[in-house]
Amino acid sequence: MQEIIKVTHLTKKFKEITAVNDISFSVEKGELFGFLGENGAGKTTTINMLCTLLKVTSGEAVIAGSRLGKEDNQIKRSIGVVYQDNCLDEILTVKQNLVSRGALYEGNRQKQMENLEKVCEILELKDLMNRRYGKLSGGQKRRCEIARALLHTPEILFLDEPTTGLDPASRQSVWESIHRLRKELGMTVFLTTHYMEEAAKANHIGIMQKGRLVQYGTPFELKEQFARDKLLLVPEAGKEEQLQRLLLERGIKSKRKDAGLRIYLSSTMEALPVLELVKECITGFEVIQGTMDDVFLNITRE
Numbered sequence: 001m002q003e004i005i006k007v008t009h010l011t012k013k014f015k016e017i018t019a020v021n022d023i024s025f026s027v028e029k030g031e032l033f034g035f036l037g038e039n040g041a042g043k044t045t046t047i048n049m050l051c052t053l054l055k056v057t058s059g060e061a062v063i064a065g066s067r068l069g070k071e072d073n074q075i076k077r078s079i080g081v082v083y084q085d086n087c088l089d090e091i092l093t094v095k096q097n098l099v100s101r102g103a104l105y106e107g108n109r110q111k112q113m114e115n116l117e118k119v120c121e122i123l124e125l126k127d128l129m130n131r132r133y134g135k136l137s138g139g140q141k142r143r144c145e146i147a148r149a150l151l152h153t154p155e156i157l158f159l160d161e162p163t164t165g166l167d168p169a170s171r172q173s174v175w176e177s178i179h180r181l182r183k184e185l186g187m188t189v190f191l192t193t194h195y196m197e198e199a200a201k202a203n204h205i206g207i208m209q210k211g212r213l214v215q216y217g218t219p220f221e222l223k224e225q226f227a228r229d230k231l232l233l234v235p236e237a238g239k240e241e242q243l244q245r246l247l248l249e250r251g252i253k254s255k256r257k258d259a260g261l262r263i264y265l266s267s268t269m270e271a272l273p274v275l276e277l278v279k280e281c282i283t284g285f286e287v288i289q290g291t292m293d294d295v296f297l298n299i300t301r302e
Helices: 043-050 072-078 094-102 109-122 138-150 168-185 219-226 240-249 268-278 292-300
Strands: 003-014 017-028 032-037 058-063 079-082 156-160 188-192 204-209 212-217 229-235 255-257 260-265 282-288
Touching: 003 043, 003 188, 017 043, 017 058, 017 188, 017 204, 032 043, 043 058, 043 156, 043 188, 072 079, 079 138, 094 109, 094 138, 109 138, 109 168, 138 156, 138 168, 168 188, 204 219, 204 292, 212 219, 219 292, 229 240, 229 268, 240 260, 240 268, 260 268, 268 282
Parallel strands: 017 212, 032 188, 032 204, 079 156, 156 188
Antiparallel strands: 003 017, 003 058, 204 212, 229 260, 229 282, 255 260
């Protein structure tokens, strides 16, 4: 796969504070890249450097073939950015907002309107164009903010916590738009989020902690390493002691959880011999797969 972002030993210091400490990673063209970390981990500082808004202390980055710090104007033409806070004008209509923003990127009126029509079709904004932006729902506003960032047809879209504060239906609507962008335009999406189920959709994930990139890999790789499946056994009335004894005899450790016993598994298939062993002592069971929440907590809590 072709690399569209290549970061090498990138560092940012604010006097005695090192906000980003010697990080290196790459993002493949057309992928969804998840960039995770607790508040203050250095995510936004990294994005601000990659978007040319902050000067790099040391290290380098190549973005869409342009070198950061030397070809910043080319980088700006290659990226679109949607920050957590909305920035469109509440009083103007959606069309007025987008036309005025589009004019900043494209001087040719016909080309500008063609770009606007294409973006609005993908993001399904045509029915909202004449509505005042301030009257829209949260999810509709976020789709308008994404449209604003796409008017110059960038190769990379940076999304900084795009669904924070949205209800589930609005979040789903925003994600449907993101999937369409990647499918129809082949766009690379660089995402930060605190919703781990969103991060699980990424092709690759980088996790920041205290300014350092502490883990990088696919969601599957990270789950394999940092999350464990759990088997919850519900004992039959009067047979809990027998159940515990059977487990102890086989050296299987368990913990009491609600109305049952919880066992940590090395793999999902490990549940089968345990169930065969205890099937006469239980009335039910549940296998709970490890999640990205487990991964994130296990990594950031060291």
